Amino acid sequence: MGRHMRYSGLKVFTEGLFGNKGWKPAWRTPAPKPEYDAIIIGGGGHGLSTAYYLAKNHGLRNIAVLEKGYLGGGNVGRNTTIVRANYFLPGNSEFYSHSLKLWENLESELNYNVMHSQRGQLILAHSDGQRDALARRGNAIVNQGDDAELWSLDQVRDFAPYLDYEQTRFPIYGGLMQWRAGTARHDAVAWGYARGADRFGVDLIQNCEVTGIDIQNGRVTGVQTTRGPIKAKKVGMVVAGRSSQVAAMAGMRLPIESHVLQAFVTEGLKPVIDSVISFGMGHFYISQSDKGGLVFGGDLDFYASYAARGNLPMLEHVMEAAMTLMPMIGRAKILRGWGGIMDMTPDGSPIIDKTPVEGLFVDAGWNYGGFKATPASGWCMAHLMATGESHEVARRFRLDRFRTGHVIDEEGTGSQHNLH
Amino acid sequence: MRIPCPLCGPRDRREFTYYGSDDYLNRPSPDAGEAAWDDHLHLRANPAGETHDLWYHEAGCAQWLRVHRNTVSHEIYGAELVAGRKGDAQ
Numbered sequence: 001m002g003r004h005m006r007y008s009g010l011k012v013f014t015e016g017l018f019g020n021k022g023w024k025p026a027w028r029t030p031a032p033k034p035e036y037d038a039i040i041i042g043g044g045g046h047g048l049s050t051a052y053y054l055a056k057n058h059g060l061r062n063i064a065v066l067e068k069g070y071l072g073g074g075n076v077g078r079n080t081t082i083v084r085a086n087y088f089l090p091g092n093s094e095f096y097s098h099s100l101k102l103w104e105n106l107e108s109e110l111n112y113n114v115m116h117s118q119r120g121q122l123i124l125a126h127s128d129g130q131r132d133a134l135a136r137r138g139n140a141i142v143n144q145g146d147d148a149e150l151w152s153l154d155q156v157r158d159f160a161p162y163l164d165y166e167q168t169r170f171p172i173y174g175g176l177m178q179w180r181a182g183t184a185r186h187d188a189v190a191w192g193y194a195r196g197a198d199r200f201g202v203d204l205i206q207n208c209e210v211t212g213i214d215i216q217n218g219r220v221t222g223v224q225t226t227r228g229p230i231k232a233k234k235v236g237m238v239v240a241g242r243s244s245q246v247a248a249m250a251g252m253r254l255p256i257e258s259h260v261l262q263a264f265v266t267e268g269l270k271p272v273i274d275s276v277i278s279f280g281m282g283h284f285y286i287s288q289s290d291k292g293g294l295v296f297g298g299d300l301d302f303y304a305s306y307a308a309r310g311n312l313p314m315l316e317h318v319m320e321a322a323m324t325l326m327p328m329i330g331r332a333k334i335l336r337g338w339g340g341i342m343d344m345t346p347d348g349s350p351i352i353d354k355t356p357v358e359g360l361f362v363d364a365g366w367n368y369g370g371f372k373a374t375p376a377s378g379w380c381m382a383h384l385m386a387t388g389e390s391h392e393v394a395r396r397f398r399l400d401r402f403r404t405g406h407v408i409d410e411e412g413t414g415s416q417h418n419l420h
Numbered sequence: 421m422r423i424p425c426p427l428c429g430p431r432d433r434r435e436f437t438y439y440g441s442d443d444y445l446n447r448p449s450p451d452a453g454e455a456a457w458d459d460h461l462h463l464r465a466n467p468a469g470e471t472h473d474l475w476y477h478e479a480g481c482a483q484w485l486r487v488h489r490n491t492v493s494h495e496i497y498g499a500e501l502v503a504g505r506k507g508d509a510q
Contacts, residue, residue: 242468244464244465244467245468248465253459253464254466255462255464256464256466257440257441258491302438303473303475304438304440304491305491306468306491306492307491307492307493311494313433313434346462402458402461402462403455403462415462416439416440417440417464418438418440
């Protein structure tokens with residue numbers, strides 16, 4: 001570990017004194033070896049965290065992460081950076097609770113500043129029924145061991161005086177606050193896990209697209225790539241956004257339809273929005289980045305798409321929701337809008353499971369929830385790949401749960417891919 | 421995005437409600453078994469490129485359309501009425 005540099009305040013200070021000439025690349029750029037003990041397809045947040053925990057928790061060292069582009073170039077760089085653990089159903093509840101605990105220790109774990117900020121998330125209620133539902137959800141969150149506070153209208157008004165309380169269409173009745181929720185610097189999460197995995201000797205191989213999965217007698221034996229064949233007895237597909245294409249190389253059809261989800265950011269403003277705020281009457285949620293931009297997102301465009309950009313109808317809907325909730329936002333200028341490709345499953349919950357092919361594992365179907373799941377997804381996928389058994393908090397994320405009827409339908413909207 | 425409805429002509433995407441892949445047209449028989457129904461309801465080829473999927477012209481002629489389009493470029497190649505398909509027993 002001698003060649004690895006430990007980051008610290010003192011290091012920043014001393015490097016500043018000597019012209020910042022001592023910084024080294026955060027990870028190596030190795031050529032692929034002919035064979036590994038385990039291959040992770042996909043160098044995004046989840047793939048990198050899977051590799052990290054395979055090495056850290058399970059002692060594997062001969063691991064490669066194969067990335068067709070550059071590390072963190074997919075959905076981990078295209079989300080709205082929100083971290084929370086306010087799910088209701090068994091399956092999601094314990095998984096996201098575990099993930100939030102990992103987030104809280106992530107920076108010291110990785111020796112990397114992921115700018116995790118527990119600034120809270122406030123979900124608003126706009127009717128008596130919605131307030132009752134939030135009370136029920138809050139109780140479930142407290143029972144899972146996490147925090148939730150049911151706020152009255154006055155408490156919400158004190159906290160966020162800029163919301164439109166006077167409008168008659170969607171009046172605000174109260175809200176549910178989770179203080180331990182917040183945001184993190186999304187790219188840094190990928191980079192931190194990449195650097196951490198590299199320290200354990202994991203080969204991070206970029207510009208290496210997997211073009212085939214080799215299977216003999218029902219067992220995986222390796223992969224074909226644009227940089228030649230690589231053997232491995234264990235292969236993990238961790239490629240949310242392209243899961244169907246990679247699984248097709250193993251002859252599988254997944255319970256996934258891909259949809260585009262848009263997000264937007266305004267010009268940088270002085271601090272105005274303290275926490276994450278979620279509108280209850282339209283799919284709209286907002287926070288303020290440390291650079292000052294208001295980051296907000298909406299709902300799916302609702303039809304299958306791989307275009308990493310959205311269309312105007314949903315953009316219009318999001319802007320209308322924004323103006324309804326906080327009219328002051330009309331003074332801000334939108335700088336950018338973009339889209340991420342969501343693996344949408346028929347119940348809105350993810351998959352971490354074995355496949356019918358021995359040695360081939362799948363981590364997919366993250367819907368809108370992938371970013372906050374990054375630590376626990378890797379933790380549980382690594383556990384599965386190392387031990388062959390599902391981790392306790394991910395045991396309900398079964399690939400076959402739609403066939404068997406054990407769905408985890410958090411929104412209760414039914415078994416259709418674009419309804420979650 | 422505009423969808424060329426065979427009855428109404430090119431119309432804005434907002435007039436349509438999306439349902440999903442045209443796999444939904446190939447409904448198995450009631451006794452086809454769990455695997456066939458799982459395949460029909462949940463499993464998808466989910467192509468990045470050309471696809472056929474189902475759209476309901478809710479704010480137009482109230483017909484179901486099978487639309488041939490591209491999921492990467494959002495280009496639309498054509499649309500046909502589900503009710504008018506050749507060889508469709510139902």
